[in-house]
Amino acid sequence: MTGHEPRREDARLLNGGARYTGDIRPDGCLHAAFARSRVASATAVSVDVAAARGLPGVVAVLTAADLDLKDIPATLGHGRPAPPAMTRPPLVRDRIRYVGEPLAVVVATDPYLAADAAALVTAAYEPAPVVATPAAAEGGPPLFPEAGSNLVLPAVTIPEGADPDLDRWPVRVAVELVSPRLAPTPMEPISFLAAPGPDGRLTIYCGHQAPHRLKRQMCDLVGLDPAAVRVVVPDVGGAFGMKAQLYPEYPVVTACAVRLGRPVAWDQTRTEQFESGTHGRGAYERVELAGTADGRIRAARIEILGDVGAYPHNGSAVPLFMRLMAQGAYDIDEVAVTTRIVVTNRAPTAPYRGAGRPEAAYGMERAVDAYAHAAGLDPAQVRLLNLVRPDQMPFRTHTGALYDGGDYAAALRMALDLAGTGEVEAWKAAGETVGLGMCVYVERSNGDPAGTEYGSVTVHPDGTVVARSGSSALGQGHESVWSRVVGDALRVPPSTVRVVQGDTDAVPAGTGSFASRSATVGGSALHNCATAVREQLRDAAAKLLGVPPGELAGELGGLSVAEVAAAVYAEGGRLFAEQEFASGAQNFPYGACVAVVAVDLDTGLVTLRRLVAVDDCGVVLDPLVVEGQLEGSLLQGVAQALFEEVVYDGEGRPLTTDLATYTLPTAPDAPGYVTGRLVTPAPSNPLGVKGAGEAGCIGAPPAIVNAVLDALRRYGVTDLRMPLTRPGCGRPFRAPVPPRCRRCSR
Amino acid sequence: MKISLIVNGTLWQGDVEPRLLLAHLLRERLRLTATRIGCDTSFCGACTVLLDGRTVKSCTVLAVQADGGSVTTAESLAGDPDDPATWHPLARAFRAHHALQCGFCTSGMLVAAAGLLAGDPDPDEDAVRHGLEGNICRCTGYGRIVDAVTGAAAEMRSAP
Ligand code: FES
Ligand code: FES
Numbered sequence: 001m002t003g004h005e006p007r008r009e010d011a012r013l014l015n016g017g018a019r020y021t022g023d024i025r026p027d028g029c030l031h032a033a034f035a036r037s038r039v040a041s042a043t044a045v046s047v048d049v050a051a052a053r054g055l056p057g058v059v060a061v062l063t064a065a066d067l068d069l070k071d072i073p074a075t076l077g078h079g080r081p082a083p084p085a086m087t088r089p090p091l092v093r094d095r096i097r098y099v100g101e102p103l104a105v106v107v108a109t110d111p112y113l114a115a116d117a118a119a120l121v122t123a124a125y126e127p128a129p130v131v132a133t134p135a136a137a138e139g140g141p142p143l144f145p146e147a148g149s150n151l152v153l154p155a156v157t158i159p160e161g162a163d164p165d166l167d168r169w170p171v172r173v174a175v176e177l178v179s180p181r182l183a184p185t186p187m188e189p190i191s192f193l194a195a196p197g198p199d200g201r202l203t204i205y206c207g208h209q210a211p212h213r214l215k216r217q218m219c220d221l222v223g224l225d226p227a228a229v230r231v232v233v234p235d236v237g238g239a240f241g242m243k244a245q246l247y248p249e250y251p252v253v254t255a256c257a258v259r260l261g262r263p264v265a266w267d268q269t270r271t272e273q274f275e276s277g278t279h280g281r282g283a284y285e286r287v288e289l290a291g292t293a294d295g296r297i298r299a300a301r302i303e304i305l306g307d308v309g310a311y312p313h314n315g316s317a318v319p320l321f322m323r324l325m326a327q328g329a330y331d332i333d334e335v336a337v338t339t340r341i342v343v344t345n346r347a348p349t350a351p352y353r354g355a356g357r358p359e360a361a362y363g364m365e366r367a368v369d370a371y372a373h374a375a376g377l378d379p380a381q382v383r384l385l386n387l388v389r390p391d392q393m394p395f396r397t398h399t400g401a402l403y404d405g406g407d408y409a410a411a412l413r414m415a416l417d418l419a420g421t422g423e424v425e426a427w428k429a430a431g432e433t434v435g436l437g438m439c440v441y442v443e444r445s446n447g448d449p450a451g452t453e454y455g456s457v458t459v460h461p462d463g464t465v466v467a468r469s470g471s472s473a474l475g476q477g478h479e480s481v482w483s484r485v486v487g488d489a490l491r492v493p494p495s496t497v498r499v500v501q502g503d504t505d506a507v508p509a510g511t512g513s514f515a516s517r518s519a520t521v522g523g524s525a526l527h528n529c530a531t532a533v534r535e536q537l538r539d540a541a542a543k544l545l546g547v548p549p550g551e552l553a554g555e556l557g558g559l560s561v562a563e564v565a566a567a568v569y570a571e572g573g574r575l576f577a578e579q580e581f582a583s584g585a586q587n588f589p590y591g592a593c594v595a596v597v598a599v600d601l602d603t604g605l606v607t608l609r610r611l612v613a614v615d616d617c618g619v620v621l622d623p624l625v626v627e628g629q630l631e632g633s634l635l636q637g638v639a640q641a642l643f644e645e646v647v648y649d650g651e652g653r654p655l656t657t658d659l660a661t662y663t664l665p666t667a668p669d670a671p672g673y674v675t676g677r678l679v680t681p682a683p684s685n686p687l688g689v690k691g692a693g694e695a696g697c698i699g700a701p702p703a704i705v706n707a708v709l710d711a712l713r714r715y716g717v718t719d720l721r722m723p724l725t726r727p728g729c730g731r732p733f734r735a736p737v738p739p740r741c742r743r744c745s746r
Numbered sequence: 747m748k749i750s751l752i753v754n755g756t757l758w759q760g761d762v763e764p765r766l767l768l769a770h771l772l773r774e775r776l777r778l779t780a781t782r783i784g785c786d787t788s789f790c791g792a793c794t795v796l797l798d799g800r801t802v803k804s805c806t807v808l809a810v811q812a813d814g815g816s817v818t819t820a821e822s823l824a825g826d827p828d829d830p831a832t833w834h835p836l837a838r839a840f841r842a843h844h845a846l847q848c849g850f851c852t853s854g855m856l857v858a859a860a861g862l863l864a865g866d867p868d869p870d871e872d873a874v875r876h877g878l879e880g881n882i883c884r885c886t887g888y889g890r891i892v893d894a895v896t897g898a899a900a901e902m903r904s905a906p
Contacts, residue, residue, distance in 0.1 A: 006841050013849030014837035016780045016824035023779035187784045187850040187884045237850025238884050270785040475848025624844045631887035659789035667875040670888040
């Protein structure tokens with residue numbers, strides 16, 4: 001398939017037909033609201049719900065003691081266990097570990113009444129010491145005394161025993177960097193509805209990235225029979241990783257609906273989302289590079305400190321993803337990466353778009369720039385000298401990744417061409433405070449190589465086609481793209497293909513839509529099934545016509561799909577294939593990003609004059625859909641560089657609790673995007689596709705920060721902290737005015 | 747309190763609590779769910795409607811403040827999903843330019859853009875960007891939304 005086709009889902013999304021979870025309200029639906037902790041750390045907690053229970057319209061107010069729910073296990077991600085003492089009770093039992101942690105649930109007839117009642121819940125407690133920063137976590141008072149320390153993962157170095165000697169090289173640099181905590185902020189906040197049906201079954205509606213997993217989790221934590229639970233994912237208003245998570249509110253609301261025998265809905269407020277997470281990033285990194293005076297980087301020592309907030313769950317995987325990609329796009333003789341992961345009295349973290357790759361790329365790309373400047377060389381030259389070459393592919397990194405192909409240098413050259421380096425030099429010569437910065441990134445998609453995705457294709461007797469996928473959409477356009485993948489392989493018009501997704505009753509199995517895996521494994525499963533059904537059709541057509549299958553004239557020997565299908569079903573046969581596909585490998589999209597900025601020395605205002613991205617995500621299924629992913633991801637990267645940070649004070653209190661205090665870019669903040677594309681098909685799946693959704697947010701932040709440093713280097717500025725609008729990072733500028741965001745400076 | 751207002755051309759009368767937000771009246775009582783709620787501080791614009799022709803964020807207006815007024819929601823811009831010829835030019839342009847992904851911001855964007863074009867049928871890029879400043883999209887990066895609005899404006903100007 002080539003070219004863009006108008007998206008099928010747009011017809012309803014643009015004409016009042018979208019249905020997000022919050023739009024689904026069965027008759028008699030009750031509304032849940034949560035009372036939450038206002039302190040970050042406390043022991044001997046006792047929750048008083050008497051006043052809340054007395055309010056008219058309140059149906060139930062329940063605490064941990066009232067609900068018999070299992071604790072959410074602690075994990076290191078990918079099913080690896082974290083210290084077992086770090087489990088999470090869905091409602092606070094006796095210890096509070098972050099501001100926003102749920103204390104009690106109120107169920108009422110009306111959302112306003114539920115919120116009123118939740119405000120009347122009070123808690124008595126003993127204040128406990130606060131671990132407000134990851135630096136304070138190690139050796140600080142343990143959040144889980146039984147665990148003995150705040151370490152989720154004690155310092156582990158890979159490759160085991162690696163200890164490169166950096167001192168033997170003439171050029172050595174070290175950078176210490178922070179990738180601030182970010183709030184993923186899909187525009188649809190989380191909404192969850194559990195509705196018992198007259199048949200005794202429970203239907204859960206939730207914009208979740210992994211409905212089959214959510215079903216298993218609810219059955220496990222609440223104690224439900226899997227046969228009696230159905231999870232439906234309606235339209236989803238963006239997810240970016242945070243809707244793949246197990247929120248404690250989910251089992252609580254589910255249990256309320258079961259106990260009360262009535263539908264119960266919970267609509268998270270934006271403030272709840274900011275306070276209670278999940279958040280992304282939140283990584284601290286030290287990168288040391290050493291090498292030759294002519295620019296060849298020979299050794300790297302990297303230290304990662306990951307903060308997963310109060311409870312280690314999927315967020316613990318992020319520093320490990322970061323570790324996997326820490327070597328970046330470069331061929332370096334010796335690399336050692338030491339990783340530690342700690343808990344803090346902050347909201348839990350989870351993967352957020354990019355998940356570890358933006359942090360890794362930021363560290364390496366800032367360090368490479370530092371190296372170039374230390375050696376007195378051009379940053380582009382140093383990169384071109386050290387990038388992994390096409391003739392080295394597949395390339396095994398010291399951290400265990402197997403890069404699967406591509407021409408990294410070509411991506412950088414194309415991006416620099418598109419950026420117009422000559423013009424930037426002319427601006428500089430004319431005295432403008434402009435800078436150019438770059439980033440070459442490799443990322444990995446299809447998180448767990450062994451992870452499977454379910455697909456099936458059925459051709460019905462009337463010739464219509466149904467494709468079922470265990471990977472459901474969050475706004476990427478699966479209906480459009482899957483129908484084309486299936487239509488192409490079956491040789492039928494995509495318009496005849498109906499796509500079924502996001503319903504555990506209608507799709508027997510599924511893993512989900514995250515880690516840039518949907519096209520890779522979900523798309524491939526459907527492609528393989530459609531290819532198999534095409535063979536069934538051709539065999540049946542040949543039989544009908546009495547010729548060997550190889551001798552069919554044209555696709556079906558002149559018969560239509562409907563004619564063949566009718567004949568097959570008339571004889572009691574069927575046209576069907578299903579598969580749980582695993583690609584067996586991760587794939588590695590890559591690309592280059594170049595930013596050109598102008599800096600106002602008096603105000604610190606950073607203006608993006610140009611933002612160029614060249615990406616290679618393998619075969620492109622729909623160019624406009626992929627372009628849309630790239631642009632949207634780029635803007636999230638711009639926002640990380642310039643605007644966004646989840647901020648806590650020294651007592652663990654969140655200071656960014658809404659869209660007024662956490663700056664998201666709006667249309668005037670957004671740059672134009674100049675994009676270029678290379679295509680290196682992925683060897684590990686039949687479509688040749690790689691992940692397309694995360695590139696931009698990986699490439700943009702280092703490019704932008706490197707560009708601002710390039711503009712300011714002549715003023716002695718050698719380090720800046722993201723976001724660049726943060727008060728205080730203006731100190732090194734000419735005027736003592738901190739940089740400001742565009743919105744406030746107007 | 748008893749209020750009456752015109753919503754998408756139809757009279758609605760009812761008893762509401764004084765604190766009820768217009769956004770909740772539309773969504774919960776009238777079941778007009780295309781008006782969406784994305785924040786609690788009037789920043790996201792997902793709830794944008796026209797009140798007496800002016801663009802407002804319906805999460806910032808009390809239902810009682812709309813008493814006697816006329817409200818236009820995204821539903822009024824809708825055509826037959828199966829027949830693009832019946833769609834609002836903005837909707838057609840949003841699809842052609844791939845100006846939406848998840849669609850959650852889209853109702854608010856369409857209403858805000860319709861309000862913008864009613865006041866300025868030929869906005870330049872800057873005017874579109876600033877005209878949509880109250881609406882956040884987390885998916886698209888905005889460029890395609892801006893192109894869609896400019897494209898629709900051209901089509902609407904040339905329409906007889
Ligand atoms: S819900 Fe009204 S502006 Fe966000
Ligand atoms: S399309 Fe998802 S928020 Fe705009």
